[in-house]
Amino acid sequence: MRPVCVGDYEALAREKMEASHWEYFQGGSGEEQTLRANRAAFERVFFRPRVLVDVARCDMSTQLLGTPVSLPVGIAPMAYHCLAHPEGEVATARAAGAVGALTVVSTFSSRKLEDVAQGAQGPLWLQVYCFRRREVTEALIRRAEAAGYKALVLTVDTPRLGRRERDVRNGFSLPAHVRAENFGEELVAALHARQPGASAVATHARETIDPSLTWESLAWLRSITRLPLVLKGVMTGEDAARAASLGIEGLIVSNHGGRQLDGVLPALDALPEVVRAVAGRCEVLMDGGVRRGTDVLKALALGARAVLVGRPVLWGLAAAGPEGVGHVLSLLRDELELAMALAGRPSLDQIDSSLVHAP
Numbered sequence: 001m002r003p004v005c006v007g008d009y010e011a012l013a014r015e016k017m018e019a020s021h022w023e024y025f026q027g028g029s030g031e032e033q034t035l036r037a038n039r040a041a042f043e044r045v046f047f048r049p050r051v052l053v054d055v056a057r058c059d060m061s062t063q064l065l066g067t068p069v070s071l072p073v074g075i076a077p078m079a080y081h082c083l084a085h086p087e088g089e090v091a092t093a094r095a096a097g098a099v100g101a102l103t104v105v106s107t108f109s110s111r112k113l114e115d116v117a118q119g120a121q122g123p124l125w126l127q128v129y130c131f132r133r134r135e136v137t138e139a140l141i142r143r144a145e146a147a148g149y150k151a152l153v154l155t156v157d158t159p160r161l162g163r164r165e166r167d168v169r170n171g172f173s174l175p176a177h178v179r180a181e182n183f184g185e186e187l188v189a190a191l192h193a194r195q196p197g198a199s200a201v202a203t204h205a206r207e208t209i210d211p212s213l214t215w216e217s218l219a220w221l222r223s224i225t226r227l228p229l230v231l232k233g234v235m236t237g238e239d240a241a242r243a244a245s246l247g248i249e250g251l252i253v254s255n256h257g258g259r260q261l262d263g264v265l266p267a268l269d270a271l272p273e274v275v276r277a278v279a280g281r282c283e284v285l286m287d288g289g290v291r292r293g294t295d296v297l298k299a300l301a302l303g304a305r306a307v308l309v310g311r312p313v314l315w316g317l318a319a320a321g322p323e324g325v326g327h328v329l330s331l332l333r334d335e336l337e338l339a340m341a342l343a344g345r346p347s348l349d350q351i352d353s354s355l356v357h358a359p
């Protein structure tokens with residue numbers, strides 16, 4: 001039977017994938033407390049629906065940093081889609097564009113960012129990891145600008161990689177046919193070096209990513225690009241207020257899908273304090289644990305302008321290629337549309353905190 005919800009794709013994808021690749025996708029850090037908590041947080045929030053509202057038409061379209069999108073659901077940046085499907089990020093972005101959704105492409109995309117842009121019909125942002133060698137980051141940003149990417153998403157929760165014990169146990173490394181295609185051989189060789197009892201991705205991160213990045217580094221980033229800047233991984237009101245005061249255009253409330261600091265609070269729970277702290281000065285998105293249209297509606301009610309979805313997109317890609325990605329997004333869109341109708345909120349500007357009863 002065709003999958004009827006996003007969760008159905010999880011089992012289908014698992015059957016298709018090599019076990020250590022699957023574990024790299026699925027895993028979190030440490031005890032995976034935050035990974036589980038991201039999901040559980042949605043179950044603690046309940047709706048307060050209004051009735052006798054005309055919901056004959058529900059409008060989900062909006063703008064993200066000035067870019068029109070058909071729905072407030074986009075694709076979170078994730079490395080190495082070619083572990084799921086040979087077309088990798090090109091297939092993902094094409095499928096997202098077909099439903100009018102935003103795609104955030106990872107620095108560690110397994111297809112060149114130019115090839116992703118060429119195949120995509122929808123808006124693209126580039127996620128940026130800042131390398132020890134600043135010229136590598138700068139060259140990447142120049143290429144993204146030339147290829148038409150509309151914003152940069154700097155991930156700020158990863159000075160080092162969280163300890164993902166599944167990957168350590170598996171001695172996870174990238175197979176030869178899956179490469180970090182945006183970079184030359186010398187920068188990515190460590191990703192393919194198999195070492196029992198170590199994650200090659202973690203080793204590579206330690207060697208290449210700048211762990212000394214600070215708020216002061218943002219001035220450098222600003223000086224080399226005119227693209228709007230989004231910080232991904234902001235989890236407190238204090239950091240959110242600081243970002244807003246520096247003129248950062250967007251924030252993504254995220255704990256990296258439970259893959260970085262284990263024990264950090266669920267992204268949904270961090271959302272209200274971030275929204276309060278920025279007080280409308282920047283756009284706030286969230287990711288982590290979104291699996292249902294009702295999850296999207298809860299996040300919007302708690303102040304997110306949009307949500308990003310991570311693993312379910314990889315499940316769709318692994319199970320059924322670009323059609324699977326398109327179907328995952330359509331399921332979330334259709335569920336959101338139904339939830340808006342049943343909640344008596346036919347447009348996004350009618351969704352606010354009065355819609356939810358949160359702990």
Ligand SMILES: Cc1cc2nc3c(=O)[nH]c(=O)nc-3n(C[C@H](O)[C@H](O)[C@H](O)COP(=O)(O)O)c2cc1C
Pocket residue numbers: 024025026038076077078079106107108127155232254255256257258259287288289290308309310311312
């Ligand atoms: C396999 C995988 C790879 C990821 N790669 C990146 C990445 O390259 N850059 C980044 O900022 N976040 C990365 N993330 C984190 C996602 O952007 C996102 O924060 C998270 O997956 C959202 O949670 P969800 O998977 O529960 O939807 C990755 C997540 C996964 C599962």
Ligand SMILES: CCCCCCC(=O)C(=O)O
Pocket residue numbers: 078079108129158160161201204205209256259
């Ligand atoms: C910081 C360099 C390695 C990142 C690998 C991709 C990623 O973010 C992940 O969660 O996995």
